[in-house]
Amino acid sequence: MKSSREGWRQNALDTLASQSKQLKQEFSNNDPFPHVIVDGLFPPQLIQDLVSEFPSPDDKSWERSIADGIQVKLRSNWITEDDISPITANVVNFFNSGSFMKSLSAITGVEKLISDPYFTGGGRNCILPGGVLDVHADGNWHDLMGVHRRLNAILYLNENWQEQWGGHFELWDKELTGCIKSVLPIANRLLIFETHDFTYHGHPNPLACPEGMSRKSLIFYYYTANNRPSEQILKAEPHRALWRKKGLNSLHNR
Numbered sequence: 001m002k003s004s005r006e007g008w009r010q011n012a013l014d015t016l017a018s019q020s021k022q023l024k025q026e027f028s029n030n031d032p033f034p035h036v037i038v039d040g041l042f043p044p045q046l047i048q049d050l051v052s053e054f055p056s057p058d059d060k061s062w063e064r065s066i067a068d069g070i071q072v073k074l075r076s077n078w079i080t081e082d083d084i085s086p087i088t089a090n091v092v093n094f095f096n097s098g099s100f101m102k103s104l105s106a107i108t109g110v111e112k113l114i115s116d117p118y119f120t121g122g123g124r125n126c127i128l129p130g131g132v133l134d135v136h137a138d139g140n141w142h143d144l145m146g147v148h149r150r151l152n153a154i155l156y157l158n159e160n161w162q163e164q165w166g167g168h169f170e171l172w173d174k175e176l177t178g179c180i181k182s183v184l185p186i187a188n189r190l191l192i193f194e195t196h197d198f199t200y201h202g203h204p205n206p207l208a209c210p211e212g213m214s215r216k217s218l219i220f221y222y223y224t225a226n227n228r229p230s231e232q233i234l235k236a237e238p239h240r241a242l243w244r245k246k247g248l249n250s251l252h253n254r
Contacts, residue, residue, distance in 0.1 A: 009094050012041050016103040023107045027192070032173045032180040035193035036107060039186075042155075046091070047188045051157050053085040054216055057128055070243055072131040076123035088124075088218070095153060095220045104222065108194065110150050114223040118144050127167065127207050127215040134245050135172050135202035138195045140228070141238035147223035153192045156185040157216040165209040172200035176244060185215055195221075196232035197242065204244075 016023070016038070027036040055061050063077040081089055094100055096115035105111045116122060120142060127133065140149055154169070161167070161184065168182035169191060183191055193199065207215055227233075235242065 020106045033199045038190040049087045053088050070134045074126040078119040078123050122219045122221050125217045131207045133203040137197050137242040139240040150224050151222040152195050153220045155218045156189045158185050159187040161186045167207050167215040174198045196228050197234035
């Protein structure tokens with residue numbers, strides 16, 4: 001529990017504040033859609049503690065998301081904070097805090113953010129060897145809160161990750177012609193990106209890490225009461241993920 005009592009929270013906020021102008025510029029200018037990468041935001045011991053709390057693949061706490069060719073992964077099925085192990089809960093509280101969301105707004109320009117106390121779809125994610133996550137645009141709506149999804153933040157927890165194992169997070173162009181940028185999911189890498197109906201992303205190539213290993217991350221979603229700008233909307237009604245392999249191109253051609 002040592003790392004949960006240290007001053008990493010304020011250090012992280014101070015780092016984001018000191019780099020806010022640069023991060024905002026990178027976020028706005030990065031292709032193919034607004035995103036930014038922040039490496040080393042947290043102390044290495046905290047990342048190690050999060051990994052030590054990560055459940056084994058056969059743990060009953062996982063929800064299995066399996067759809068052939070679309071997604072093969074595990075994700076946490078947290079209902080309340082009581083379901084989260086102590087150090088992870090401390091980190092989750094940080095990402096859901098007003099202080100962190102003010103930093104997000106300063107970097108992204110998306111104001112009046114709302115975090116998700118229900119942990120819908122977020123939390124721990126785990127992809128085992130052979131697992132995939134097809135290219136898609138995220139769902140646009142939170143059913144319980146009635147708010148619009150605007151930003152994602154992913155904290156990777158993969159220590160000593162090798163390039164040849166794959167697991168890259170791919171950012172695709174608006175026309176779905178191919179990957180524009182790929183991000184290696186190394187430990188203590190925070191990826192923040194805008195999410196709407198044209199921010200296509202995924203992990204479409206089967207994971208090639210050795211047996212007994214997995215691709216680990218913590219994922220957080222952020223919402224606003226205000227709707228997205230009209231240029232970010234392909235399908236106005238509330239929808240779940242729009243999958244490339246489920247005929248997404250037909251929506252473009254309507």
